[in-house]
Amino acid sequence: MEAFAIRDGDEVHIFPIAPFNQDAVYLQGHVLRPGRYSFRAGMRLADIVSSYADLLPEPAAKYAEIVRLNPPDYRPSVESFELAAALANPAAAPKLQPLDTVRIFSRYDFENPPAVWVGGEVRSPGAYRTSGQVHLRDAVYLAGGITPDALLDTAQLFRILPDGALKILSVNLQQALVDNPVDNILLQPRDRILVHRNPARVDPPSVFVKGEVPKPGRYPLTLNLRVEDLIRLAGGLKRSAYPESADLTRYGTQDVRERIGEHREIHIAAALAGDPNHNLPLRDGDVLTIRQLSGWNDMGASVTVQGEVEHPGVYGIRPGERLSSVLKRAGGFRPTAYPQAAVLTRAEVRQLQEKSRQELIQRVEQEASAMKVSFTESAKEQAELHQAALQQRQRVVEGLRKAPVTGRLVINLRSNLADFESSPDDIEVRAEDALFIPKRPGFVVVTGQVYNSNAISFEPRKTAGWYLQRSGGATNLADKRAIFVVRANGAVVSGKGEGWWGGNVLSARVEPGDTVVVPEKAIGGSPFWKNVLGVAQIAQTASIAALVATR
Numbered sequence: 001m002e003a004f005a006i007r008d009g010d011e012v013h014i015f016p017i018a019p020f021n022q023d024a025v026y027l028q029g030h031v032l033r034p035g036r037y038s039f040r041a042g043m044r045l046a047d048i049v050s051s052y053a054d055l056l057p058e059p060a061a062k063y064a065e066i067v068r069l070n071p072p073d074y075r076p077s078v079e080s081f082e083l084a085a086a087l088a089n090p091a092a093a094p095k096l097q098p099l100d101t102v103r104i105f106s107r108y109d110f111e112n113p114p115a116v117w118v119g120g121e122v123r124s125p126g127a128y129r130t131s132g133q134v135h136l137r138d139a140v141y142l143a144g145g146i147t148p149d150a151l152l153d154t155a156q157l158f159r160i161l162p163d164g165a166l167k168i169l170s171v172n173l174q175q176a177l178v179d180n181p182v183d184n185i186l187l188q189p190r191d192r193i194l195v196h197r198n199p200a201r202v203d204p205p206s207v208f209v210k211g212e213v214p215k216p217g218r219y220p221l222t223l224n225l226r227v228e229d230l231i232r233l234a235g236g237l238k239r240s241a242y243p244e245s246a247d248l249t250r251y252g253t254q255d256v257r258e259r260i261g262e263h264r265e266i267h268i269a270a271a272l273a274g275d276p277n278h279n280l281p282l283r284d285g286d287v288l289t290i291r292q293l294s295g296w297n298d299m300g301a302s303v304t305v306q307g308e309v310e311h312p313g314v315y316g317i318r319p320g321e322r323l324s325s326v327l328k329r330a331g332g333f334r335p336t337a338y339p340q341a342a343v344l345t346r347a348e349v350r351q352l353q354e355k356s357r358q359e360l361i362q363r364v365e366q367e368a369s370a371m372k373v374s375f376t377e378s379a380k381e382q383a384e385l386h387q388a389a390l391q392q393r394q395r396v397v398e399g400l401r402k403a404p405v406t407g408r409l410v411i412n413l414r415s416n417l418a419d420f421e422s423s424p425d426d427i428e429v430r431a432e433d434a435l436f437i438p439k440r441p442g443f444v445v446v447t448g449q450v451y452n453s454n455a456i457s458f459e460p461r462k463t464a465g466w467y468l469q470r471s472g473g474a475t476n477l478a479d480k481r482a483i484f485v486v487r488a489n490g491a492v493v494s495g496k497g498e499g500w501w502g503g504n505v506l507s508a509r510v511e512p513g514d515t516v517v518v519p520e521k522a523i524g525g526s527p528f529w530k531n532v533l534g535v536a537q538i539a540q541t542a543s544i545a546a547l548v549a550t551r
Contacts, residue, residue, distance in 0.1 A: 022098045029104040030056045039098050045081075046090035048102065059083060060105040066094060067101040074099070116187050118143035120195035121150035130187070136176045137184045139193055146173070149201040157185070158192040207282045209234045211290035212241035221284055227271040228279045230288055242291040243268055248280070249287040295319055301431035305330045308337035308437040317429055323411070324421040326429055332417060338440035339413040341488035341513040343406075343550050345434045350407025353543075360539065361400050363532055364393055389523040396536050403539065406546040410490040436550045441488070441513040445548075446471040447541070448518035449478035458512045465506035467516050479521040482534055486545045488513030492538055517541045 006012070023039045027048050032055060037048045049055065061084035068077050079094065083104065086093040096102070114132040116139045119125040123144030130139070136157070140146060152174035159167045169185070173195065176183040187193075205221035207230060214235030219225075227248070231237065248264040266288070270278040282288075298319045303326055306312045310331025317326065323344075333339060412425040420426055443455040444467050451472030459466070464485050474480050483505055484494035494505055510516065519537045522530040 024099065025096050026099075026101040027104075028101060030059045030106040030109075031104050032056060039096065043096045044090065045086050045093035045096065045102065047096070049087070049104070050090070051087060055104060056106070058107045060107045060110055063105060063110065065103050066096070067103065068097060069099045112189070114189035116142075116189070117192040118195070119192070120155075121147045121197050122195055123147060130189075132189065134187050135184045136171060136187060136193060137179060139187055139191075140173075140177065140195070146177075146195060149197050151196040151198045152177075155196065156194045157187075158194070159188060160190050205284035207284070207286045207288070209288045209290070211246075212238040212292050213290050214238060221282060225282045226279050227266055227282065227288060228274065230282060231268075231272065231290075237268070237290060240292050240296045241268075242293050246271075246291065247289040249289070250283060251285040298431070303429050303431075303433040303435065305435045306437070307435075308334045308439055310334060317431070320428055322421075322426045322428055323413070323435070324417055324426045326435070327417055333415065333437065336439045337415075337437050338488070338513065339415050339437060340511065341438050341441065342411060342413040343436045343438070343490070343546055344409045344411050345407040345436075345546075346409050346430060347407060347432050348430070349409050350405055353407060354405045357400055357403070357405065357539065360532070360536055361397055364397050364400070364536060385524060392520070392523050392533075396533060399540050400536055403543040404547050406543055408490050408542075408546040412489060438513075438550070444510050444512065445515040445545075446518075447515060448537075449475045449520050450518050451475060462510060463506060464508050464510050464516045467510055468506065468518070471516075474518050477521055478518045479534075480518070482519045484517050484519070484538060485510065486515040486517060486538075486541055487511070490542060490546060492542060494538075515541060515545050 024036050025039050025043070025048065026036055027034050031049065032053075040047075052059070062082055063080060064083040064086075065078050065080045068079060069075070070077055081094050113129050114134075115127050115129045116134065117127045118139050122140060123146075125143060128139065128142040130142075134142075136155075146152075150173070153172065154170050155173040155176070157169040157171060159169065161167055171183040171185065172180070173183075176185075206218050207221050207225065208218050209230050210216050213231065216234060219230060219233050227246075237243070244267070246266045246268050248266050250262045250264060251260070264280070266280070267275070267278045268290075272279075298317075300316070302314050302316045304314050305326060309327065310333075312330065315326055315329055327333070409427075411427065412423075414420040414423075414425075442458050444458055445455050446467050447453045450468065454471060456467055456470050464483070468474065468483075474483075481504075482494070484492055485505055485508060486492055488511060493508055517537065519534060522533045
């Protein structure tokens with residue numbers, strides 16, 4: 001190389017030292033000092049691994065391997081050997097060749113590491129790896145220790161036996177935690193420990209306070225809890241509380257299958273003053289009821305009077321006050337008033353009407369889903385009639401949903417308050433009632449399946465049939481036998497007679513503000529559907545009539 005002359009333009013490449021050479025062997029895996037070792041002729045495994053001191057703890061004693069690169073193409077092959085036997089007899093250990101790689105494994109490369117599971121009332125439930133020699137107390141501390149709610153009397157240990165059967169052992173957890181050898185037993189891999197919750201935390205003893213306190217409800221039964229303490233825990237007494245006495249219901253177990261209640265009368269003032277005869281110590285399940293002052297719910301009750309009265313407004317009412325009394329306080333009727341069409345709305349009635357409407361809508365929808373129409377016409381005509389019947393049901397549902405819920409209560413109000421005051425029609429008023437006295441309407445409404453649905457000027461002593469004629473009569477879709485009249489006061493008059501003009505509702509005399517309704521004939525369906533359709537049409541018309549009257 002020294003005689004080799006370098007000329008202008010030559011490139012000189014200097015290569016790095018090869019990462020391996022023929023005179024080396026390699027050690028990998030679960031060993032203390034892995035890496036490359038110099039090779040010499042006749043070298044054996046004992047020359048690089050002489051004892052267990054050269055290995056990490058717990059190697060796989062029954063299996064290790066040598067990866068050998070076979071010339072000329074250095075095709076690899078694997079030769080396995082028993083590590084424990086090689087270390088016991090170094091002279092019989094496998095011989096090594098250049099470029100061999102010795103691999104030592106951990107025992108847990110071939111088997112699951114020992115672990116136990118701890119659950120329940122511990123701070124960190126879960127599975128924990130152990131050294132294989134762990135006691136119950138150690139496992140509990142691995143899981144962070146017990147929680148404050150843990151039951152110390154007993155814990156369960158689930159153990160899987162070699163034959164696969166499951167065995168349950170019960171131990172005293174408190175004794176195990178103080179290292180009592182009887183309960184702090186040695187665990188085996190795959191053992192499961194369950195720490196229970198104290199029953200006093202799951203279903204703690206408690207008492208109840210009901211009635212006129214700011215915070216009624218259930219409260220934990222503490223030591224020496226008394227009536228006075230419970231009242232103060234619930235925020236004291238409300239203004240509506242009856243201050244004289246309260247009711248204490250106490251349950252004493254006379255039979256394991258039965259709890260009998262005992263009632264005690266508690267003088268509230270004495271209990272709050274600490275009188276031991278009334279400020280009783282409470283027991284599990286006691287119920288203390290603070291009564292309400294008589295008539296408290298009637299305080300602040302009022303009704304609204306609007307329309308044709310001398311002094312419309314909101315009037316407070318006393319318990320049991322009647323409608324005539326409120327009308328007197330409102331100054332009585334004006335000359336333009338029409339008491340026969342008075343509209344009295346009540347919250348309770350509104351709730352009932354809303355419930356009835358929802359039930360009626362549900363019945364109509366159920367009838368539509370189960371609809372079966374039978375006709376003698378052709379298939380095409382039957383299909384058209386079936387579609388018409390379905391559309392009718394959809395119209396009924398839509399009409400019910402759009403109909404206002406007024407909460408109207410039918411009353412028979414008279415112009416002469418003196419006569420009305422002594423009659424059974426003079427009903428009691430309730431809180432939030434609203435009374436509207438309209439002006440005398442000069443018309444009668446005819447609606448439904450008529451040729452000219454309209455309001456017609458009132459004519460004295462005329463019948464429903466007469467007004468029906470003025471509206472052009474009933475259409476072909478009308479159910480003439482189901483015609484009804486909604487009176488101005490909200491009452492409904494209906495009837496079914498044999499004749500068209502006689503013996504039915506058409507012969508009834510109509511008064512101002514009344515509504516003559518010609519309902520639609522049911523298309524197909526069962527008699528049940530026909531009844532439902534009639535009820536739905538009456539409900540819609542009555543609601544609309546009440547709304548129109550107040551406007």
